[in-house]
Amino acid sequence: MNMNIKSIVTGIKNGISSFLKKFRIESQTLLLVGVFAVLIVFFSLTEKGFLTTRSITSMGFQLPEIGLLSLAMMITILIGGINLSVNATANLAAVLAGFFMVKFIPQGAAESQIILYIALALLIALLVGFISGALNGLLVGYIGASPILATLATLSFYTGISVGLTKGRTVTGFPEQLSVIGSKTLLGIPIPFLVYVLFTAITYLLLNHTTFGFKARMLGSNPTASNFSGIDNKAITMRIYILSGIIAAISGILVMGRTMSAAYEYGATTYVLLAILIAMLAGINAGFGNVIDVFISATILQILSTGFHMMLAGVRGSSFFKDFSWGILLITIFVINYFTRGRKARE
Amino acid sequence: MLKKIVKTNEFVTFLILVALSITIGLINPAFFSISMGFDVLRAAVVYCIMAFGVLLVIISGDVDISFVAIAAMASFTTHMLLIKMGYEGGILLYYVIACGLGLLAGLLNGFIISQFNLPVFNVSLATMTMWYGFTLFFIGATSNFDLPKGTVGYYANFIIKVQDPFVGEAGLHVSTIYVVVIGLFVWWLLKYTTLGRGIFAMGGNRELAVRSGFNIKLITFVTCAIVGVLAAIAGVTQGLLSRYFNPTLFIGQSLLDVLAAVILGGAAITGGRGSVIGTFLGVILVQLINRALILTGIPVEWQRFVVGVILILFISIPALHERRTRRLARTTELAEE
Numbered sequence: 114m115n116m117n118i119k120s121i122v123t124g125i126k127n128g129i130s131s132f133l134k135k136f137r138i139e140s141q142t143l144l145l146v147g148v149f150a151v152l153i154v155f156f157s158l159t160e161k162g163f164l165t166t167r168s169i170t171s172m173g174f175q176l177p178e179i180g181l182l183s184l185a186m187m188i189t190i191l192i193g194g195i196n197l198s199v200n201a202t203a204n205l206a207a208v209l210a211g212f213f214m215v216k217f218i219p220q221g222a223a224e225s226q227i228i229l230y231i232a233l234a235l236l237i238a239l240l241v242g243f244i245s246g247a248l249n250g251l252l253v254g255y256i257g258a259s260p261i262l263a264t265l266a267t268l269s270f271y272t273g274i275s276v277g278l279t280k281g282r283t284v285t286g287f288p289e290q291l292s293v294i295g296s297k298t299l300l301g302i303p304i305p306f307l308v309y310v311l312f313t314a315i316t317y318l319l320l321n322h323t324t325f326g327f328k329a330r331m332l333g334s335n336p337t338a339s340n341f342s343g344i345d346n347k348a349i350t351m352r353i354y355i356l357s358g359i360i361a362a363i364s365g366i367l368v369m370g371r372t373m374s375a376a377y378e379y380g381a382t383t384y385v386l387l388a389i390l391i392a393m394l395a396g397i398n399a400g401f402g403n404v405i406d407v408f409i410s411a412t413i414l415q416i417l418s419t420g421f422h423m424m425l426a427g428v429r430g431s432s433f434f435k436d437f438s439w440g441i442l443l444i445t446i447f448v449i450n451y452f453t454r455g456r457k458a459r460e
Numbered sequence: 461m462l463k464k465i466v467k468t469n470e471f472v473t474f475l476i477l478v479a480l481s482i483t484i485g486l487i488n489p490a491f492f493s494i495s496m497g498f499d500v501l502r503a504a505v506v507y508c509i510m511a512f513g514v515l516l517v518i519i520s521g522d523v524d525i526s527f528v529a530i531a532a533m534a535s536f537t538t539h540m541l542l543i544k545m546g547y548e549g550g551i552l553l554y555y556v557i558a559c560g561l562g563l564l565a566g567l568l569n570g571f572i573i574s575q576f577n578l579p580v581f582n583v584s585l586a587t588m589t590m591w592y593g594f595t596l597f598f599i600g601a602t603s604n605f606d607l608p609k610g611t612v613g614y615y616a617n618f619i620i621k622v623q624d625p626f627v628g629e630a631g632l633h634v635s636t637i638y639v640v641v642i643g644l645f646v647w648w649l650l651k652y653t654t655l656g657r658g659i660f661a662m663g664g665n666r667e668l669a670v671r672s673g674f675n676i677k678l679i680t681f682v683t684c685a686i687v688g689v690l691a692a693i694a695g696v697t698q699g700l701l702s703r704y705f706n707p708t709l710f711i712g713q714s715l716l717d718v719l720a721a722v723i724l725g726g727a728a729i730t731g732g733r734g735s736v737i738g739t740f741l742g743v744i745l746v747q748l749i750n751r752a753l754i755l756t757g758i759p760v761e762w763q764r765f766v767v768g769v770i771l772i773l774f775i776s777i778p779a780l781h782e783r784r785t786r787r788l789a790r791t792t793e794l795a796e797e
Contacts, residue, residue, distance in 0.1 A: 252772070258779040259729045261523070265716055266771035273765025280761045383711075386525075390589060393582050433596035440590025444572060447583070451576040 140453055141396040144446070145409040152413060156420035163423060170303060172415050174296065174371060177309035178203075180411040181364035182384055183391035184316055185357040187407045190392050191320070192333040192350060193399035194253055194260035196357050200384040201271035202245040203365030204377050208275045210238035210366065211284040211375035218288060227288045238362050238369075245271055246358020247351065254350030268385075275377035283376040287369070295370025305367045312360060317404040319356070329353055334400025387414070394443055396450065414439055469726025470738040476774075477745050480752060488755045494622050495630030500747050502632075502701070506694040507743045508639045510710075511718050511725075512646045513690035515739045516683045517580055518722055519650070521663035521731025524684075526569060526584035527691040527718075528710035529591035534561040534688075535695030537599050539705040543606055550610035551700060558692040565591065566688020570681040580680075595707045603706045614700050635697050639740075642690065647736040655682060663731025721746045724774060 157164040182199045189196040211234075218230045245267070252263035297304050320326035331339040332349050340346050369375050391414060395406035418435040425431035485491045510527055517524040538558040547553065565587070572583050618631025650656035658679045661669035670676055699705040725742025727734030749770060753763040 252776065256776050256779050257783050258775045261719075261729055262723055262775045263772075265720065266768060266775050268716070268768075269764055269771055270768025273762070273768045277759075277762040277765045386585065386589065390585055393585060429601065431597070433593050433601060436589050436593025437597055438593070440586045440588070440593060443586035443589070444583070447572070447578055447586070448576055451578070 139403060139406075141406050141450070142403065142409070144449060144453075145395070145406055145413065148442075148446075149409055149413055149416070152416050152420065156416065156423075160420065160423045163420060166301075168419060168423075170298070170301075172419055173303040173306040175419075176411060176415045177303075177305040178364050178368050178371075178380075179384060179387055179391070179414075180309050180408065181312060181360055181367070182380075182388040183395075183407050183411050184313060184404070185360040185364070186385075186388040187392045187395065187397050187402060187404070188316065188320070188329070188353050188360075189260070189357050190389075190397045191400065191402055192329050192353050193336065194350070194354075195264060195389070196249060196354065196361075197261065197264040197385055198245065198249060198268040198271055199357065199361040199364075199388055200380045201268045201275070202242055202358050202361040203368065204375070204379050205245065205271045205275050205365070206238040206241040206362035207365035207369040207375035207379075208279055208284060208377060209241050210234040211287060211369060212278060213237050214288065214291070215284060215286050224290070227290055231288065231291055235366055238366050239359055242358040242360070242362025242365075243355055244358070245361075246355035249358065250351035250354035253354060254347040272377055279375075279377055281377070283374050285374045287373055291370055292373055293370070295367055295372070305371065308363065308367065312363060313404055313408050316356075316360070320404060325349070325352065330400050332400075390414070390439060390443060394446055396446075413442075417442065468738075469733075470735055470741060472778075473725055473738055473741045473745060477741055477748065480745070480748055484748070484752045484755050487757070491755055496751075498630050498632050500744065500751065501636055504743050504747050505633070505635045505639055505701075506698045507714075507718055507721060507747070508740060509642055509690050509694040509697065511721050511739050511743050512642055512736065513687035514718055515646065515722050515725075515727060515734050515736065516650075516659055516686060518727045518729065519663045519731060519734040520580075520659045520679065520683060521666060522580035523719070523729070524569075524580050524584045524687055525715055525719075526565075526588040526591065527687050528715045529588040529595075530562055530565045530688050530691040531695030531698070532707060532709035532711070533565065533591040533595045533599075533695075534558040534692035535699045535709060536595050536604075536705050536707045537561055538696065539604060539699060540599055542608060543604065548609045550608075551614055551696075554611065554696050554700070555693065558696045559689050562688040562690075562692025562695075563685055564688070566685040566691075567681070569688065570684030573684065574677040574680045580684075592708070592711065600707055603704050605704045607703060611700055615703055633701070635701065638693065638697065642693075643736050643740060646686075650736070655679060659683065660732060663728075663733070665732075717746050718743075720771065 153164075162168055182203065185199045185202075186196055213234045214230060218227060222230070248270075249264055249267055252258045252267070253260050256263075293304065294308075295305060299307060320329065328339065328344045328349050331342065331344060332346055336346055365375075368379055372379075391407060391410045392402075394410040394413070395402060397407065414435075417438050421434045421438060422432060425434055481491070490496070510531065513527055514524055535558055538554055538561065541557065542553065569580070569583055569587055572578065572587075573580055614634075616631070617634045619634055619636065621629055621631040623629060648656075650659065655678075658669065658674040658676075661672065661674055662676060662679060666676070695709060698709060721742035722734070722739050723729055723742070724745050725734070725738035725740070727738065749767060753766055754760075758766055
């Protein structure tokens with residue numbers, strides 16, 4: 114009898130693991146989906162307003178900014194680095210694009226003309242992302258500075274440019290058409306969310322289905338080995354940081370479109386730490402990690418934030434409970450990972 | 461002996477410090493005054509105390525970022541508790557309770573890190589978020605300006621006072637003594653105890669340290685506990701010096717300032733290298749850079765930019781230098797073959 118139960122249990126276990134292998138689902142993804150499902154069930158049972166179109170749409174508007182920053186963070190952690198300047202890059206891109214629109218769009222310009230100017234401004238933002246990323250790549254890849262220090266310095270540098278240009282003030286007065294990017298929906302789906310999904314998909318394809326992605330993983334898991342296999346570590350580092358800068362700049366564009374303003378201080382250090390936290394939750398480390406996990410992790414944090422905000426509405430300081438819950442959740446995931454991975458190692 | 465000193469990282473930091481001071485002094489002679497010196501020291505006190513704790517973690521080859529949150533949690537919780545109890549006494553009880561809380565928070569870090577075999581950075585990121593959230597939600601979300609009677613005069617409690625031609629009377633604050641005592645303690649710990657040697661061994665080569673019989677778990681526990689206690693001391697000191705207690709103490713730039721100070725002081729972020737005196741010089745350097753910008757008349761809005769440029773230079777030059785030495789070493793090796 115006992116043997117029977119045991120064999121059934123092993124059978125189920127083998128079944129699950131072969132299922133996971135077949136569809137290439139990692140245990141981390143499964144764990145995160147589990148947490149995601151538990152939270153959805155919990156909050157929809159306790160909060161009436163949680164699973165409504167309105168609250169889901171509002172999450173769809175809030176999530177992309179931090180989601181994209183996490184993505185920009187994640188790819189640098191994947192190659193064994195880090196990018197503390199993601200938020201500074203996003204704000205610099207927004208500030209420069211905003212400056213361009215405020216200074217150069219003539220009074221009483223035609224609709225089509227304004228749209229052309231907005232397109233140019235967005236191009237400027239992307240260019241800023243590209244250059245910022247290239248400077249990080251230069252410092253980390255070619256000069257050989259430690260990623261933490263190099264991006265810490267550029268964090269100050271990029272923020273410094275934003276502060277200097279804006280004199281610490283918020284840039285406003287953008288054309289109305291810009292708000293399409295940040296606060297309109299397409300077929301009921303928020304446009305920022307569509308942008309976010311698009312870039313998550315692009316990054317996924319780049320990392321998982323190209324030689325570039327493969328080389329980046331190699332570099333992350335063992336730089337010496339990758340160097341001896343003929344991979345140009347410096348060039349890969351450079352490209353990853355440029356990609357990181359561009360993704361960060363897109364996040365800046367979304368913020369600009371949603372708030373219709375650009376400020377050097379938006380998100381501050383909190384966003385940087387949050388982006389690292391999301392990457393940690395997704396189990397990213399040098400050489401290993403999946404874009405999908407980052408996507409789910411960012412969603413989980415958003416759900417916790419929205420859910421507790423609803424639950425504790427009216428309690429003083431309620432918006433700070435989410436920080437507490439994020440910390441606890443991260444530790445819990447670490448501990449669960451320790452046990453599941455430890456068991457695998459022992460087997 | 462002299463040659464050995466000249467070659468150290470600490471000496472380079474010292475030279476940069478001297479060069480920077482002379483430059484500022486030439487642009488604005490008001491810089492060379494005793495009151496300015498006291499002012500820099502006073503501002504450096506809390507950063508030094510925190511940096512000494514972080515130094516231990518960085519030498520052991522990892523980075524802790526939760527100390528800022530522990531400082532905020534310990535000092536603010538202690539303050540609110542004592543105010544609620546109607547406490548009217550002096551500063552001693554503040555330090556005792558806060559150190560207890562800091563110790564507990566440090567031990568929690570140590571427990572999670574050593575029990576589940578995790579990097580300090582990952583765990584401290586989680587506990588940092590958690591402690592700020594805890595303090596803001598459970599203790600209070602706004603700064604508190606009430607002070608017990610016994611602590612009111614503390615902010616102006618000077619060891620020595622001097623007459624200064626520019627600003628009148630200036631004094632060296634008592635809390636400078638804490639820096640000296642804590643600095644000596646950490647120095648002794650690193651130089652003369654097995655634990656300290658273990659911290660260096662861990663940072664140099666973790667695997668080798670384990671094989672040579674160092675108790676990695678114990679070392680992690682103790683360093684985390686020390687970081688927690690020092691953070692609590694820094695938090696209370698900051699509260700007493702500024703005469704208010706703040707649940708978001710040190711949130712944002714302070715964390716980066718402390719880390720930058722330790723690194724500028726010659727500690728290697730990869731572990732195995734670092735010193736107390738270097739860290740002290742690093743903290744002073746960061747304070748001077750911040751002050752230099754005001755004294756030299758660079759417009760306020762461009763100051764962060766200049767800090768960024770200075771940091772990029774400070775980081776690039778040693779990295780380039782190291783790269784060159786490595787290449788030279790390789791060439792000699794090849795030539796010998």
